[in-house]
Amino acid sequence: xxxxxxxxxxxxxxxxxxxxxxxxxxxxxxxxxxxxxxxxxxxxxxxxxxxxxxxxxxxxxxxxxxxxxxxxxxxxxxxxxxxxxxxxxxxxxxxxxxxxxxxxxxxxxxxxxxxxxxxxxxxxxxxxxxxxxxxxxxxxxxxxxxxxxxxxxxxxxxxxxxxxxxxxxxxxxxxxxxxxxxxxxxxxxxxxxxxxxxxxxxxxxxxxxxxxxxxxxxxxxxxxxxxxxxxxxxxxxxxxxxxxxxxxxxxxxxxxxxxxxxxxxxxxxxxxxxxxxxxxxxxxxxxxxxxxxxxxxxxxxxxxxxxxxxxxxxxxxx
Numbered sequence: 001x002x003x004x005x006x007x008x009x010x011x012x013x014x015x016x017x018x019x020x021x022x023x024x025x026x027x028x029x030x031x032x033x034x035x036x037x038x039x040x041x042x043x044x045x046x047x048x049x050x051x052x053x054x055x056x057x058x059x060x061x062x063x064x065x066x067x068x069x070x071x072x073x074x075x076x077x078x079x080x081x082x083x084x085x086x087x088x089x090x091x092x093x094x095x096x097x098x099x100x101x102x103x104x105x106x107x108x109x110x111x112x113x114x115x116x117x118x119x120x121x122x123x124x125x126x127x128x129x130x131x132x133x134x135x136x137x138x139x140x141x142x143x144x145x146x147x148x149x150x151x152x153x154x155x156x157x158x159x160x161x162x163x164x165x166x167x168x169x170x171x172x173x174x175x176x177x178x179x180x181x182x183x184x185x186x187x188x189x190x191x192x193x194x195x196x197x198x199x200x201x202x203x204x205x206x207x208x209x210x211x212x213x214x215x216x217x218x219x220x221x222x223x224x225x226x227x228x229x230x231x232x233x234x235x236x237x238x239x240x241x242x243x244x245x246x247x248x249x250x251x252x253x254x255x256x257x258x259x260x261x262x263x264x265x266x267x268x269x270x271x272x273x274x275x276x277x278x279x280x281x282x283x284x285x286x287x288x289x290x291x292x293x294x295x296x297x298x299x300x301x302x303x304x305x306x307x308x309x310x311x312x313x314x315x316x317x318x
Contacts (some may be wrong), residue, residue, distance in 0.1 A: 025097075030211025034075050038097060041121055043114050046099040050118060051089040054082035058254060059126045059151075061313070064115065064142075065090040066133020066158070068190035070096025072211045073132065073298065080306050085128075085313065090118055092138070094224025097216050106227035108134075108240045112141035116151035119146050128152040128313065133270065133295070136160050137244060144250050152258045152316055154309060156297045157270040161248035161277065162233060162241050167269055169196075173229045184226040190216050197295035199266050204299055251281035259317040260287035262305055264293030286312065 040047040051071050061081050063074040071078075071089035078087045091098040092111050104110075115138055119127070127150045131139035136158025143150045173179045173189055182188040190213055195203035203209065212217035216222045259282050261273045272289075279285060288308055293300035 007232070014196050018263050026210075026214050027218055028210045028214065029207040030214060033207070034072055034211060036071075036075075036078060041118055043093065043117055044104075046093055046101050046104065048093050048099070048114060048118065049091045049097040050085070051078055052087075052122070053078055054084075054086045056086055058084065058086045059123075059128065059317075060086040061128045061130055061154075062119070062124065063087070064129065064131040064135035064137070064139035065089070065092070065095070066131075066135045066138075067095075068193055068216065068225045069133065069212060069296075070215055072096065072214075072246050073128075073296075074205060075128070075211075076298065076302050076306060077309065080310065081313075088118075088122070088124075090115060092224065093214075094227070100221050102220065102223060102225055106224050107231050108137060108141070108243050111138045112145065112243075115139065115142040118146050119149060125149050126151050130309075131158055132156050132298070133158055137247060140251075141243065141247050144247060144253075147253075152166075152260075152313075153254065154260045154262075154303075154312065155278070156262045157267050157274075159270055159274045159277075159293050160244065160251060162236075162244045162275070164277075166232060166234065169221040170229065170232070170269065173226075174232070179229070180226055183229060184219055184222045187213070187216060187222060189225055189229065190222070193296070195269075197269075199264070199292055199294040205297070208299060213280050248281075251278070255282050255284065258289070258312070259284075260308070260312045261285055261290045262290060262297060262308060264295055264297035264300060265289050265291050266293060267295040267297075269295055 036051045036053055039048045039052055040049055065073050070091045074089045076088055083088045093104060093114055094100045094106050129139045129143050129150055136155050137160050140160045173183050194209040194212060198204050231240050265272055290297055290301045298305050
């Protein structure tokens with residue numbers, strides 16, 4: 001069954017065995033676990049796709065991915081939470097099933113602004129932010145810009161401050177010429193992540209790896225992956241440094257909010273000291289350390305994460 005777009009372009013139906021417009025996306029078994037209706041938000045003439053499942057009158061959970069993932073990363077929680085909440089998951093511009101324009105400025109502030117436009121477009125209130133990796137900075141940046149629309153925070157393996165370190169394997173992806181050829185040309189960043197971001201023996205299952213990699217099948221489709229890496233600031237003169245510094249400067253405003261942090265303690269990128277730094281701002285946050293999980297904590301500990309999130313949402317629902 002092919003993808004269908006309604007006449008008013010309000011919804012894009014993406015089903016197992018189908019596809020989506022203007023793409024040669026490689027189809028496969030991964031679609032069986034991602035049977036969601038996608039909806040387009042047009043920003044600056046470009047389509048940003050997002051998933052919106054569950055009762056539209058229920059409290060929304062806004063899921064914000066990082067690099068090099070997309071809304072597929074949240075597929076289990078979308079299915080689980082849509083029974084009781086409105087489950088929304090964005091594909092950042094350049095990522096997943098969203099457009100990947102070559103001339104777009106893929107910087108942190110623009111990702112934040114795009115997420116704010118989605119929040120405004122859907123007129124969301126009582127939102128729970130759920131974020132991972134770069135999604136933490138993007139999501140918290142949007143939350144602080146639309147603070148009256150949010151009520152809870154769920155984070156895993158992320159940061160919201162200028163980076164205190166950059167691992168060597170990330171720095172290598174930033175090397176002139178070779179870094180771009182490796183990340184955007186050979187897909188080394190995303191492809192390596194399906195083994196290096198998990199503690200699963202042998203890496204992620206083939207259908208999961210296939211799903212995470214599917215939208216990033218060409219040089220043109222990997223532009224945002226490379227730009228995310230290049231946007232990591234190394235000093236205060238980098239424009240994204242001040243964006244992160246401003247977010248960090250306001251974290252204490254959220255200290256009394258219901259906050260859940262689940263951390264894969266074997267993550268070599270967003271290491272446990274990132275968790276410790278966030279705890280300094282949020283000493284009352286609920287923290288679950290998952291000792292045998294890596295960066296892709298939801299892939300490594302799906303049942304534990306799902307149970308912990310559901311209990312937290314129920315306990316803080318009033």
